[in-house]
Amino acid sequence: MFGNMNAFLYFIQPNHCPPYLLRAISKQVSLKQTVLLGVPTPLGDGNGVKGMVDSGLSEVPEQYVQPPKERIDKLNASTLDNPPIDLSKLDGPQHEQIVEEIARAAETLGFFQVMNHGVPVELLESLKDAANNFFGQPPEKKAVYRKGVSPSPSVKYGTSFVPDKEKALEWKDYISMTYTTDAEALEYWPQECKDVALEYLRTSIKMVRKVVEILIGKLGVTLDDSRVDGLIGLKMVNMNFYPTCPNPELTVGVGRHSDMGMLTVLLQDDIGGLYVKMEEEMDGKRQGDWVEIPAVPGALVINVGDTLQILSNGRYKSAEHRVRTTSTKSRVSIPIFAVPKPTERIGPLPQLVERDGVARYREFIFEEYMNNFFSNVHDGKKSLDFANNI
Ligand SMILES: O=C(O)CCC(=O)C(=O)O
Ligand SMILES: [Fe+2]
8 A cells, every 4th residue: 555654654643844954854864875885785775675776786685575376467357347337427317327336346346447537538547657757767856855854744755565574575665645725735846746636636535425425325314514524535646666577476566455444546557467365256256366457548546445344334345456566667656545534533434234133344434544554565365454443
């Protein structure tokens, strides 16, 4: 999932270091990093996996080699052939059918693609260009956004997921941008991406809200606007960069995980490599099989996060997913995570508990879930254990 917890910790408890001081610190650090350029040590020096690959690499360093059970056998996976769901039809006579398709996807795979989603198609192209431009910069330009030196707690550049704890690192660099206000984003988010990232947020959050309302509505429950605001009130845009890898069969771009929030919207480029695990047998695919979500021009991918699974008392499924690497071309993906505000109380909706006769998860404050999520390595849907009722 995205970056790690520190961005949020800062977000929740802003430190009071004045921006001019933070800028001074970042400058010093970047000077030091210039000296380190070209040294293939991805951790700590801000070069990222990309810096390591650019410095010339004929084989994957040991700390990136995954244990055999985590490696991805791309020859053994099939592709999800469901066409994208056309959201513009929600406004016409096929409304009910589209609602049904969305709910069915959320109940089974937890993943679907959408078209006519309200995010301009030209913006999708600009976003991919912006991500490539950002990561294409020299390491010292990116390193100023590293944890601890970034000019704002809302922006963080990093590599892998929780590198301090992972036995095998993920083959990925990222920049994570947490939304607070437009003014803050315009001041601190990287020049290369801030305008497009903000526009992407603005347009896609409307769609997220619509899909959330549809899914909650299908449960026979109505939530007032302020509750929906709370459930999708914390928004982050990430840009992920997966450099080419000399041994793709030994590595992962992102390891098996589910996302923690309500819904994730994801833009992927044309490389492919995003896989989802089948929760149940369906359309000739067996439970536990991995299916690839194909790159469809103009479409966006949507997936259900843990919070929506909990809220729906298990009816909607957060999807376990992972990403492979390739030896031929780098890949970018740009997810938006719509997650609850940290103060939001989360648990199965009471109407569903009453109807089902059982609460399948316990109640908690979302900040606790988030802290737990970011302090553990990716391990499939284990993040949900935090909400277990026992
Ligand atoms: O790159 C992708 O396609 C997926 C990335 C992802 O799962 C995440 O950032 O949580
Ligand atoms: Fe994810």
